[in-house]
Amino acid sequence: MSVSLKLKDLSEKEVLLSSGHRMCAGCGAAIVVKMVLLAIDKPVVVCSPTGCLEVTTCISDYTSWKTPWIHSAFENAAATMSGVETMYRALKKKGRIDKEITFVVFAGDGGTYDIGFQSLSGAMERGHDMLYVCYDNNAYMNTGIQRSSATPFGAATTTTPAGSAIPGKMQHRKNIAMIMAAHDIPYVAQAAPSHYKDLMRKIQKAAAVKGPKFLNILSPCNRGWRSRIDDAITLSRLAVETCTWPLFEIENGETTITYKPKKKKPVEDFLKPQGRFAHFNKPENEWLLKKIQQKVDREWDNLIRAESAKGFYN
């Protein structure tokens, strides 16, 4: 029996991440974590790599986690959770534990796309029963907004500042969801907190499947995106409406787009409220916007093709 996703019912459910944590005001990741935890009805064991979520939720002697939680290092959340999940199976086999448990990793994009990529790939290949959630805020926010391979093309970060010679990051994002789908795991999806029902339904679907599951969830970061403190959900919606952040799921290799905007908005609508793209307004940088729009269009078309072909693209 899965949790009711009616707002009234959700408001009565205990959130396993207690208030008092030190996430920034208006942080998208904190919203995402709460939504994910609310959607799951079984006991949950959580693992986080070093990062924003980790350093703000468990500062000795305090913890915000009302459920078992482990952090060991930055590059190895999937490997650490592999160990936890394997011990669970070992003890269950021996009758020393009988509960059903959902194992959830919450990792940022740095810990997922970059330094944690190898351990993630290994864990997915080995087939551990875990739900890996990437809260993708598009850069290394905890260390001070350095570029990651999830940073969008053209974005200014502290290591790719918009200079007169190089106007921001000159590479496109890595398509992590498709890379995960190529591991042939049973469930891959992309979600955004602006579409919370879609997000929570995906979490419920994933949690019901045995084996490795991967969810990439957009987590607006007002510090890194140089946006208004109360804009997380607005920006999340704009990312979806511009198809910059498409909502889809890939079940056993078959793609379904779970939300199609009636009218695709121009990418500019998503970029404009964000200071990290402010240099796009300079006349000499017009090409940046064109290039980013082309990339978004191509990926959206690929996704539509993948859906009709009942596969996924690469």
Add this chain to the structure above:
Amino acid sequence: MNVAVAVTGNDAMAHALKQINPDVCAAYPITPQTDLMQRFSEFVSDGEIDTELILVESEHSAMSACIGAAAAGGRVATATSGPGLALMWEMLYVASGMRLPIVMPVVNRALSAPLNIHCDHSDAMGARDSGWIQLWSENAQEAYDNLIQAFRIAEHPDIRLPVMVCMDGFIISHSICRMEYIADDAVKNFVGWFKEKNALLDIENPVSYGPLILTDQYHEYKKIQSDAMERVFRVTTDVAAEFEKISGRKYDLFETYRMEDAETSLIVLNSAAGTSKDVVDEARDRGIKVGLLKPRLFRPFPHKQIGKILQHLKAVCVLDRSDSFGAYGPLFTEIAASLYNYGGKPRLLNRIYGLGGRDFLPKDALLAIEAVVAAAEGKTDLALKEYLSIRG
């Protein structure tokens, strides 16, 4: 019943792991550890034991998975060598800092570059400050015995720290020697049930592992860890006394050989101690009063006890199978630290031998004895630190 067998060091370690039957074992292949884990995997595949194996994609993930598994609440083991241990380095500190009783055979191997798969001690010496207990083993028998005792030391309620059991790559891991296996039941009873503490899988009593600890507490946290290390001497001795009852073999923090009336001594770890003992015997036959001391527990290091034994000697030659470039070998600095606070100070020499698997021959042990005797006789132009038997 205990049985005599002819096996390799890796066979012996795999057999010990089989008898212990850990709940989870994570492993990644690296020479010369490979056939230890291959043998262990056969036991798992044939259903002889019910350990859950995680065959990870790197040693970094092997140690990470061990950390997750141990925190979850069960008995955990892995094994590695040389560069594999080096890749684990960051996670070694996490394992000890979280007080997780993981046990790991380290089949000693040189570090690159240049690439070399053979024995030296650079790997374990590089990890000496990581908060792991280190037991060193001269031969397959000692490796087997140390591995069994390691679980008891690691899991002791006063300790709760990880242990690495070192054994020389190829020289011991791949050569067959005669030794004795203890009966399965005796090993099982000796090791006993794993007593979990703060298990992550205890859903009713949720715990948080791996917090951020700032300047207000980190210093004290590390002091507690250091205090736990101080208790290892006692626990290692107690465990050895119990182990003697099931094995008939006596273990201490270090072994002394013909030291009663010695005027000089060699200090050496692991397999080279075997060769050295033979050469010490020959020297004794010629009337030279030389002995040998072989540390077994390298971390924590029994400075006081070793200092007491060595303080009356005229000269001591410390043989190191790894170098701290631009400084003295790691074993040498411990011996020097052991002696400094005692009245009599033997002259100390440091000889580096056997890097990258270069054979340590009786003639090398003889060179060390000649040097230490010359030092005892007051010869003044001896090099303090020197590589033995450099080829021209």
